[in-house]
Amino acid sequence: DAKTTQPPSMDCAEGRAANLPCNHSTISGNEYVYWYRQIHSQGPQYIIHGLKNNETNEMASLIITEDRKSSTLILPHATLRDTAVYYCIVRVSNFGNEKLTFGTGTRLTIIP
Amino acid sequence: DVKVTQSSRYLVKRTGEKVFLECVQDMDHENMFWYRQDPGLGLRLIYFSYDVKMKEKGDIPEGYSVSREKKERFSLILESASTNQTSMYLCASSASGTGTGNTIYFGEGSWLTVV
Numbered sequence: 001d002a003k004t005t006q007p008p009s010m011d012c013a014e015g016r017a018a019n020l021p022c023n024h025s026t027i028s029g030n031e032y033v034y035w036y037r038q039i040h041s042q043g044p045q046y047i048i049h050g051l052k053n054n055e056t057n058e059m060a061s062l063i064i065t066e067d068r069k070s071s072t073l074i075l076p077h078a079t080l081r082d083t084a085v086y087y088c089i090v091r092v093s094n095f096g097n098e099k100l101t102f103g104t105g106t107r108l109t110i111i112p
Numbered sequence: 113d114v115k116v117t118q119s120s121r122y123l124v125k126r127t128g129e130k131v132f133l134e135c136v137q138d139m140d141h142e143n144m145f146w147y148r149q150d151p152g153l154g155l156r157l158i159y160f161s162y163d164v165k166m167k168e169k170g171d172i173p174e175g176y177s178v179s180r181e182k183k184e185r186f187s188l189i190l191e192s193a194s195t196n197q198t199s200m201y202l203c204a205s206s207a208s209g210t211g212t213g214n215t216i217y218f219g220e221g222s223w224l225t226v227v
Binding site for chain 1: 116145154155157202204215216217218219220221223
């Protein structure tokens, strides 16, 4: 399974865009990139996922490089409630062998 | 609204006790997972199940077993709890395949303390 690498921590000023990188250089063709976040003492919350095209939803944008070896999660206008640990996950899905490989996570702190 | 419900939010158990952690999902998902989360170690997969009565070991299955008798319910069992099993346990579920909109849902977590 592909492993992911994320910086352990980042700060971002409130109202600015937060850009969280993830390296997944060993990703294979059938693996998706998922992003989750976890606020203290709660279960992880889904943010966005993609295969090779860039994706956007109401929470964030996901930019995946053309070679798929890395991606960036963008929170366009960070608020204090975005302070959390963000996980980049590479997911393989074959019937009977679905696995989730979690990265180490990035602790994002939004600064007022 | 989709839901993964873990029966107990906080538990305190004694060493040697048998512990059951229950998880129920209401989305008719094929896949269910149990993770544990510890400071500095992130989320680690204990077991997962891709169908009723089917199970696969994850990365840290030692000291745990699981049961999936019904599609919506996945139980984690600690046969003889030990202090090193003090942790937060997370249940998750997903449909098979990763098509657009297919999402992995997590429960709120169960904080287990073994004394």
